[in-house]
Amino acid sequence: MEHKKGQKTITIKINGEDRPFQVKKTDHPEEKLQEKKEPMESFASFQTAAAQEAESEDQFDWILPEEEPENEVKEFNIASAPEKKKNVKGFSVFNAGLKKKGTKSYVPTVFFAVFFAVLLGTSFGFILLKLVIAEPDATASPAAGTPSEETGEQPGAPAGTIQFEAGPINTFIVQGGVFTTEEGVKQEQQKSMDKGVPASYIQGEGNYPLLLAVSADLTKAKEAGTKLKEQGFQVFAKELTFGGATIEGLTEDEKALLEHIPALFKSLTASASAAFTGVEIPADTAESTAAAGEVLTAISEDQIKQEKLILLKQELSSALAQFEAYVSKPDASSSNKLQGHLLAFLAAYDAL
Numbered sequence: 001m002e003h004k005k006g007q008k009t010i011t012i013k014i015n016g017e018d019r020p021f022q023v024k025k026t027d028h029p030e031e032k033l034q035e036k037k038e039p040m041e042s043f044a045s046f047q048t049a050a051a052q053e054a055e056s057e058d059q060f061d062w063i064l065p066e067e068e069p070e071n072e073v074k075e076f077n078i079a080s081a082p083e084k085k086k087n088v089k090g091f092s093v094f095n096a097g098l099k100k101k102g103t104k105s106y107v108p109t110v111f112f113a114v115f116f117a118v119l120l121g122t123s124f125g126f127i128l129l130k131l132v133i134a135e136p137d138a139t140a141s142p143a144a145g146t147p148s149e150e151t152g153e154q155p156g157a158p159a160g161t162i163q164f165e166a167g168p169i170n171t172f173i174v175q176g177g178v179f180t181t182e183e184g185v186k187q188e189q190q191k192s193m194d195k196g197v198p199a200s201y202i203q204g205e206g207n208y209p210l211l212l213a214v215s216a217d218l219t220k221a222k223e224a225g226t227k228l229k230e231q232g233f234q235v236f237a238k239e240l241t242f243g244g245a246t247i248e249g250l251t252e253d254e255k256a257l258l259e260h261i262p263a264l265f266k267s268l269t270a271s272a273s274a275a276f277t278g279v280e281i282p283a284d285t286a287e288s289t290a291a292a293g294e295v296l297t298a299i300s301e302d303q304i305k306q307e308k309l310i311l312l313k314q315e316l317s318s319a320l321a322q323f324e325a326y327v328s329k330p331d332a333s334s335s336n337k338l339q340g341h342l343l344a345f346l347a348a349y350d351a352l
Contacts, residue, residue, distance in 0.1 A: 160251035160305075166258050166352060168244035171269060172221040173346075174213035174228060174235050178204070185210050195231065198340030202242070202350045209240075214342050215273035216266070223277045242350040253303035257313060260299075264292040265345070268319050272342055275326050275335040286327060293320040308352055315345035 176192065176199065179185040185201045185208035192199035192212060200211045212228055212235060215221035221237035228235050247258070267289035274281045296316055304310050319341035326334035 160249055160254065162250040162252070162255050163246065163248045164250050164255050164258050165246050166243060166349075167262070169242045169262060169265060169346070169349060170239060171242070171265075171346070172215045172218050172237060172239050173211050174215070174221055174225045174237050175240075176210040176212045176228075176233055176235050179208045179210065180206075182208055184208070192233070196336065197228065197231065197233070198336050198343055200340075200343035200347045202347050211343050211346065213273075213276060213339055214269055214346065215276075216270040217273075220273040220277065224273065227277065242346050243352050245352045247306075247309075247352065249306070251303055251305065253299050254306060254309050257296075257299050257304065257309060260292070260295050261312065261316070261349070264289075264296055264316060264320075265342070267292045268316070268323060268338070268342060271323050271326075272319075272335070272338045275330065276339055280330075281327065289320075289323055293323070296320060308348065311348045312345060315341050315348060319345065 177188065179188065179201075182201075182203070188210055189199040189201060192210070197212060201208050202211065212233065213221070213224040215224055215237070218237060218239065225235045225237045250258070267285065270285045271281045271289050274285065296313070297320075299313070301310075301313065304313055319338055322334050322338040322341060326338060
């Protein structure tokens with residue numbers, strides 16, 4: 001660019017274009033000052049314009065989506081239901097009458113609630129009770145202990161009108177100990193039977209003696225005790241008394257059984273003591289035992305009604321069967337069974 005003499009040139013680049021300005025020299029100071037001001041003002045104006053253009057190019061508007069107002073929760077007012085008039089009945093009439101008069105109610109609400117709850121529960125209880133209780137089946141057999149419709153008799157109840165004094169039985173036994181509780185004697189009884197030795201027990205005066213063998217006399221009882229000691233038992237021989245009671249309501253056959261028991265038991269005991277010690281049963285003892293057995297067999301079992309007497313006859317009949325088995329073939333098994341039935345008979349007789 002050429003510079004004329006006395007002139008100053010200023011070049012300003014605005015938006016990529018050169019814009020020259022010349023400043024002329026004057027001799028007058030005022031003119032020179034005026035000339036200086038004009039370019040400066042022009043420069044400032046161009047600079048401002050350039051800045052504004054730059055700002056206009058850099059500026060941009062943010063376009064944001066308009067926010068839609070959220071759904072407002074609507075408020076609802078629940079109108080209270082119209083108050084119903086109370087149906088005044090029964091006790092409520094009385095209660096309402098008292099309130100109208102200005103007096104306090106003497107029948108509170110709690111009382112009515114409890115009263116009707118009890119009434120309702122009781123009603124349901126009776127309904128369920130009627131549903132549970134069923135009518136007895138007409139085809140079912142009569143229960144034990146109830147009178148038979150055919151005979152009108154109750155099993156085990158006295159069927160006769162005879163009274164009999166059953167005397168005590170004195171005999172010799174081998175005792176295996178005396179226990180203070182029935183549970184203790186039962187445990188010892190089971191231990192003895194597990195070893196193959198028959199055992200029974202009776203209830204004494206505050207104790208329970210354990211019975212292991214029965215004999216006709218004390219000598220035979222001691223011999224039986226010696227045999228049991230060899231098997232590890234702690235025993236001693238002694239004489240004991242069993243039973244002795246008055247029995248009422250007997251039939252003729254029941255009375256005959258009680259009358260015949262002492263002789264039959266004595267004969268069976270003599271045979272059992274001989275068999276237990278391994279001695280041959282004497283012939284006369286065997287004959288008397290067989291004769292007593294025939295009398296027992298002649299008594300009809302159907303005529304024995306009382307349960308205790310039925311048990312006595314069953315034990316004596318079983319003992320008689322084991323006696324006959326031992327006579328035909330002597331062995332320890334028959335001898336032990338004979339002893340066991342006699343011991344069970346003594347326990348049942350003592351409980352009369």
